[in-house]
Amino acid sequence: MRKILIVDDDQKTRELLKTYLEKNQYEVILSHDGESFLAALAAQADGLCLVILDVMLPDTDGFMLCRQVRQRSNVPIIMLTASSDETDRIVGLELGADDYIAKPYSPRELLARIKAILRRSAVEAPAARYYRFVGFTLDLTERKVLDSDGAQVALTGLDFQLLKYFVEHPGIVLDRGLLCEETRGRDVGPTDRSLDVQVSRLRLRLNDDGKQPALIKTVRGAGYVFSADVSVSSV
Known part of the structure; x- marks a missing residue:
């Protein structure tokens, strides 16, 4: 932090x-x-x-x-x-x-x-390019995510931006308002479920069990936390 x-x-x-x-x-x-x-x-x-x-x-x-x-x-x-x-x-x-x-x-x-x-x-400062976690590699320069087999994961621009913010802040509980502001440039109201839908879609793309997610965990009443260990490098 x-x-x-x-x-x-x-x-x-x-x-x-x-x-x-x-x-x-x-x-x-x-x-x-x-x-x-x-x-x-x-x-x-x-x-x-x-x-x-x-x-x-x-x-x-x-x-x-x-x-x-x-x-x-x-x-x-x-x-x-x-x-x-x-x-x-x-x-x-x-x-x-x-x-x-x-x-x-x-x-x-x-x-x-x-x-x-x-x-x-x-x-x-020299910018980090790669964020690696549980077999996945997020490439900031080419704005893509590869799985453990080197295949590209299909993500929308918003999905990539959300995942990028998660991997940049692993282990930190991130509230819904902050995530929306950082990824969409605006906050959301308490009845707006668009972020939750996006998180569910991102879990699906990362093969993260929606019922018992291991990567993106829901913190009830607080937001979400990215629980995987993340390594960062420029090469």
């Missing part, structure tokens, strides 16, 4: 962000001042996908922390500030921040900024 480190001296803000981002499948580590942030950064540096820095902190400021992060890592940085002064934004960007958000802001806006930064980072 993608891991984000947040430092903010306001407890309500920290808890709000943690709750919202965890619902969107991020692991969140919280710190309340510069000292606790640097300790968490040292302990978690290799596993972080992004850092969020509040500019105003009780024992230091976000600019100082931004400078220290950049001395250690290229992890993406978003800075938060209550100031409308353009100078703060420019200073943060010159110190190596990737984006800047002025308070007040909505968690949804922050999430959009996070996704945009991580998409850019993924483009810059």
Whole structure:
């Protein structure tokens, strides 16, 4: 799961962000001042996908922390500030921040900024091409899935997109709204069963028993989980 480190001296803000981002499948580590942030950064540096820095902190400021992060890592940085002064934004960007958000802001806006930064980072990094699971191989470049005999599995574009999201998040319970938003660009109402029909079709294509599925399991009241072990490679 993608891991984000947040430092903010306001407890309500920290808890709000943690709750919202965890619902969107991020692991969140919280710190309340510069000292606790640097300790968490040292302990978690290799596993972080992004850092969020509040500019105003009780024992230091976000600019100082931004400078220290950049001395250690290229992890993406978003800075938060209550100031409308353009100078703060420019200073943060010159110190190596990737984006800047002025308070007040909505968690949804922050999430959009996070996704945009991580998409850019993924483009810059060597991309994984193959996802392998229980004999199947999903090829991102050619957008196809092969079975253990090398035969192509017949999937629609939506089926492929759904399976892609599953294999990218194995072992994580994914709610129906998130799956629809990621694969179709929209949420669904509680009476809309189109996703459930699509999951059933995908199970059939993967020879996953609909009554007792082993790959795509239903988590009652929560969503679905892809339970297979997945290996990722570029070749």
